[in-house]
Amino acid sequence: MTQEYENSLRMLIIDILGENNYSAYQVSDERIDKWLERRNVELKKNNGILLENRLIYYSDFYDLRLIIHKNWEQFKPILKDKKRFEVFFSEVENYRDTIAHGRNLTTGQENLLNGITSDLKNLFTFHHNKNENKDDYFIRILKVTDNLGNNLMKNFFPPHPLLRVGDEYEVIVEANDPKGRKIEYEITAFGGLKITQFSNRFIVPIKKEYVAQSFTLSIHARTPDSEYLNETAVLSSYTILPAVTS
Numbered sequence: 476m477t478q479e480y481e482n483s484l485r486m487l488i489i490d491i492l493g494e495n496n497y498s499a500y501q502v503s504d505e506r507i508d509k510w511l512e513r514r515n516v517e518l519k520k521n522n523g524i525l526l527e528n529r530l531i532y533y534s535d536f537y538d539l540r541l542i543i544h545k546n547w548e549q550f551k552p553i554l555k556d557k558k559r560f561e562v563f564f565s566e567v568e569n570y571r572d573t574i575a576h577g578r579n580l581t582t583g584q585e586n587l588l589n590g591i592t593s594d595l596k597n598l599f600t601f602h603h604n605k606n607e608n609k610d611d612y613f614i615r616i617l618k619v620t621d622n623l624g625n626n627l628m629k630n631f632f633p634p635h636p637l638l639r640v641g642d643e644y645e646v647i648v649e650a651n652d653p654k655g656r657k658i659e660y661e662i663t664a665f666g667g668l669k670i671t672q673f674s675n676r677f678i679v680p681i682k683k684e685y686v687a688q689s690f691t692l693s694i695h696a697r698t699p700d701s702e703y704l705n706e707t708a709v710l711s712s713y714t715i716l717p718a719v720t721s
Contacts, residue, residue, distance in 0.1 A: 477571045480592040484539045485531050486617055486649075487599050491549050492542070494529045501545035502538060510534050524624050536571060540564050553602045563591045596651040614658065614705050616696050618649040627694075627711045640718040642681040649675065650696035652705070661695040668692075685715045 492499055500507075513533040518524075527533075534542075540561075543550050547557060554560045570580060570588055580588065600615050619627040622645035625634040638644055648660050661671040666684035670677055679692075690713045697706035 477567050477574065477588065480567050480588070480595060481536055481539070482532075482649075483592060483595050483599065484543075485529075485534075487550070487553065487595070488531055488539065488542055489529065490599070491553075492546060494531065499546070500531075500542045502541060506534070506538060521624075527620070528624060528626070536568065553598050555598070563594070567591060593655055597653045600651050600653045614650060614652040614696055614698055614707050616648060616650045616694070616707055616709055619694055619709060619711065620647050621645060628709060633711070635712050635714060637714050637716065638681050639716045640681055640683050640686060644679040644681055646677040646679060646692070646694065647675060648677070648694055648696060650707075652698050654698075654701075656698035656700055656705070659697050659699050661697070663693045663695070664691060666690075681715060683717065686717055687715050689713075690715045 488500070507530075510530050510533040514528075514530060517527075517533070543554070543560070544557075551557070567588065570584060573580060573584075599617075616628070621627060621636065623636055625636055627634060627646075636644075646662065650658055650660070652658055657673065658675070659671065659673055660675050660677070661669070662677050662679060663669045664685065666682065668679070668682075668685070670679065692711045692713070693708055694711060695706060695708045
């Protein structure tokens, strides 16, 4: 339940400081070594496949606060008020402890946690939209990953996964609407593929109709209840091979 806030902070850190192993996080070498160790354990556990390669995703929760404090001047244009950030972070930290000890949050605590998370995601989206001079703010796809460990929104050299007929391909879409409206997700492609749902996690069965050297998925996020068209999409390309024959 607190993971959405935690990962939103990680996405913010990546956006400001970068995602490679040597980004200027300004934490000790011991912390970096610990993150690398966790990533290596995950790599071995999954037989050489990493569902998440970015090092910051192997940090502890308190590491995120340290990184933001150490680099506050770079985060200040987005987070605005350091004390406000600290208060919200501490609240989420308390809720993490509550959940970790097997206790349930009250309805009021859940509502506050959802509000804190929504506030952080909105600040992040506003930061990206502020130079557009828009009167309204629109939905944004933040991240698209798959069960092969790919980040499908890489700006340079995006992955071109290899799939085979009979595979069940999983896609996870992270999107944010600044006004908090309900988000509908959709995946479409030639060959009759169309999946529309409110869950952001898709299971796509790979069929023989999709066999192609270059097969493109169109991944959409929209708010169907908005008064104006509020939709965005990203494309991802694949090579689809026929099923293995004995």
